[in-house]
Structure formats: C-alpha cells, structure tokens
Amino acid sequence: MGAGGRAVNRLTQLEPSTVVNDHVAKIRNLAGLATPMALRVAVTLGLPDRLRGDGATVGQVAADLGVAPVPLELLLGHLTSLGIVERTSTGYRTTDFGATLYSDAGNGLTNFLHLDMAGGRAEMAFAELLHSVTTGEPGYTRRFGQDFWTDLAQQPHLRASFDEQMTHRFREQIPGLVAGFDWGRFTTIVDVGGGHGSLLAAILVAHDSLRGHLVDLDPTATEAVRTFAAHQVEDRAQVTASSFFDPLPAGADAYLLCDILHDWDDRDAHRILARCVEACAPAGRILVIEALGGRQDNTEFDLAMLAIFGGRERRVDEFRDLASAHGLVLQSTVALTDQRNLLEFRLAQGS
Numbered sequence: 001m002g003a004g005g006r007a008v009n010r011l012t013q014l015e016p017s018t019v020v021n022d023h024v025a026k027i028r029n030l031a032g033l034a035t036p037m038a039l040r041v042a043v044t045l046g047l048p049d050r051l052r053g054d055g056a057t058v059g060q061v062a063a064d065l066g067v068a069p070v071p072l073e074l075l076l077g078h079l080t081s082l083g084i085v086e087r088t089s090t091g092y093r094t095t096d097f098g099a100t101l102y103s104d105a106g107n108g109l110t111n112f113l114h115l116d117m118a119g120g121r122a123e124m125a126f127a128e129l130l131h132s133v134t135t136g137e138p139g140y141t142r143r144f145g146q147d148f149w150t151d152l153a154q155q156p157h158l159r160a161s162f163d164e165q166m167t168h169r170f171r172e173q174i175p176g177l178v179a180g181f182d183w184g185r186f187t188t189i190v191d192v193g194g195g196h197g198s199l200l201a202a203i204l205v206a207h208d209s210l211r212g213h214l215v216d217l218d219p220t221a222t223e224a225v226r227t228f229a230a231h232q233v234e235d236r237a238q239v240t241a242s243s244f245f246d247p248l249p250a251g252a253d254a255y256l257l258c259d260i261l262h263d264w265d266d267r268d269a270h271r272i273l274a275r276c277v278e279a280c281a282p283a284g285r286i287l288v289i290e291a292l293g294g295r296q297d298n299t300e301f302d303l304a305m306l307a308i309f310g311g312r313e314r315r316v317d318e319f320r321d322l323a324s325a326h327g328l329v330l331q332s333t334v335a336l337t338d339q340r341n342l343l344e345f346r347l348a349q350g351s
Helices: 003-031 034-045 058-065 069-082 109-113 118-135 139-144 148-154 156-170 174-179 198-206 220-230 266-279 299-309 316-324
Strands: 085-088 091-094 188-192 211-216 237-241 254-258 285-290 328-335 341-347
Touching: 034 069, 034 109, 034 118, 058 069, 058 091, 069 085, 109 118, 109 156, 118 139, 118 148, 118 156, 118 299, 139 148, 139 299, 148 156, 156 198, 156 220, 174 198, 188 198, 188 266, 198 211, 198 220, 198 237, 198 254, 211 220, 220 237, 254 266, 266 285, 266 316, 316 328, 316 341
Parallel strands: 188 211, 188 254, 211 237, 254 285
Antiparallel strands: 085 091, 285 341, 328 341
C-alpha cells in the first residue's frame, strides 16, 4: 500500500477521537451551569432594564445596585459573549436580543428567571434533583426548608408572581380550552383552584346560561373577583376563598381541575379528588385538564414537576387508577390543544 493509503488509514484512526471530542463538547455545553445562572442573576439584578438605551459604565451600575464592580464586569463579559449586552465606548448596553429580558417585555421570562419570583425560585429546586430522583420527594422542600405552597403562603410577593405566571401561561391556551369542549352541557361549574379566573370567565362569556363558582386561596380569590367583573360575568360567577383540601361548594354539575393534579403526589391528588366527589351531584362530572404522560408531556417539565412538587404528568391509565379509588369512571378523553387534554369522569353510580 502506498503513502496515500497510509494517510487514509491515519485519518480513519483519528475519526473516533474526533467524534468523542465532539460529543464531550456538546455534553459540556448541555451540562454547564454558568450560562443559565448568569441569565438568572442578570434578570434578578435588573441588568437588561438598567442598561437600556445608551447603557452605563460598570462603576455606575455597581453603585446603583450596591454590588462589587469587578465581579459585575465578569458577569457582563459573559452576557456580552451571549449577545445579551454589548460593549460601547462608555460601558455596556442591552442589545435588541437582550431586550427580550426586559421586565415589561410581557413574555413571562422575568418570572421564569428572577430568583426572587415564584418561577425562578422554583427552578432552583433542580439543584436537589438527585434527592428527588432517589426519594420521589420535592427538591424544593429540601432546598428552602418548606414546600412550595407554604413558601407562597408566607411570602405574598411569591404568591403574586405565581398567579401572574399562571395567567400568562394560559393566555394563548384559553381559546382552545373553551372551544374544544361542550361546556354548555352544564348549568353550574366549580373551578377548583381556578387562580385569577381567566379560564372560567372565558367559559362563562361563551355560554350565557352557565353559572360558575371559583375556589382558591386569598389573595388569588380576590383577583378572580376583579377578573369576572372585567369580563362582565360577575352576576353569574361566585368566588370562595378556600383550599381545595377543604369541603367544596356542593351540588354543581361539574368540578373542573385545570393543571392541578400534576402539582401533587398521589396521596394529595387523592385528597383533592375526594373533595370533588364529596361535593359533586350524583349525575355530575369531574373534569381534569392536563398534559397527558406519553402524549403531550414535556420531559423537562416532567422533571420540574418532580423537583418542585413531587408530582408528574400522569398517563391515562394512572388517572384511571387514581379516579377509580373514588368511584369515578373515565367517560371520555378529548384533546383540547396541542398541550392539554380533558378527561371527563363520572360517578360509577351516576348517569
């Protein structure tokens, strides 16, 4: 074999190591924490907003924020490499790309990233993912010393940011949730843990013979009153400030649980369903709206449910087993949007 053949062989021998190095680089990029934490710290400090327009010097920003200038410049250097900010002759300023992180951008990113808002704080539970995977318990509790819901109850600003996050998350989904199911079959619906009431208000607007009753904790319940007034359905919408672990308003045709059960482990999910069955009329329905495991679930979101709440996106058979313990029969499953299904349950002795 000539020299050319030997060269080909040498190249062939080099290829596996090249592939391995490429894989190592990709995994390092996937696993690195510097960038996700830099973005979170930048949003928490308000850097994108502070560096609007002409921007500012490191010294000016450090003085404004009460932080050390040298570490701040290290952070800004990395944000520059990401295209979030850019250097100018007088310091740093936010780029058009970085403007996506403005607090008033209306895209939900501030809540998702800010370390002192519900979404960003909850994401830190991933630091305890090993604990969650090995025990099935929420990492949030291990990290912060109490569960997510207790944290919200004790810190009003977290509760407010969580409610805002949920309202934003549902904004684009609501038309599909309303149009994809025959809500007009019912005369009364109790929205269990219904948040600010955006979904129930939209259902009531679409069906003027329907009456609704929302149950949630204060101050969320107070905001729901305002939502119903803004949609001019307050005469057909009642609000009760209460936990869904307590007795629910009795005798309604349907009890709606929208994105509720995935926040809880099986023990607490059973407690919630038991309250719904206890209150439901004999021919009533329990309506569960969630992503379905194996269909619409997102693997990253699944891990978030585990780490934050100890919950998960359940599969149809898991919902069926969960409900059957309360004498509930799965009547139908309807895909409302690309992200959520509605599971309709009836009492076994009902019609």
